[in-house]
Amino acid sequence: MTENDLKFFKDLLDARKEQIQKNINDVLEDMQELQKNQIGDDADHASLDSDKITKHAINKQQSKELEEIEYAKRKIKTGRYGICEMCEESISFQRLKVKPYAKYCIVCREIIEKQNKG
Ligand SMILES: [Zn+2]
Incomplete structure (x- = not known):
């Protein structure tokens, strides 16, 4: 890989990092906004909780990507x-362009995915 490629x-x-952050x-x-609105509004508790869980999951996924x-x-x-x-x-460059933080080539990735499925 040349200097230009690395750059x-x-x-x-x-760019991806900025987007995730x-x-x-x-x-x-959003969550802070929700928490503000939560006070004195018992009817929406159920939907609010599931919303929170979804957002938490998104955050977790994105923190992992940041890492x-x-x-x-x-x-x-x-x-x-x-x-x-x-x-x-x-x-391959093609793969890195889609997933610039890929750790494995496409062949190994497939092997790992198969193993994970058991
Ligand atoms: Zn490999």
């Missing part, structure tokens, strides 16, 4: 970026 993917990761902030603001982005950025620094962690082959 391209670093920018991609940064914005999403998380939006969710947090993966940070991890990928560290790999750019150490020169390990774009190399499959299982078979040490290069991960």
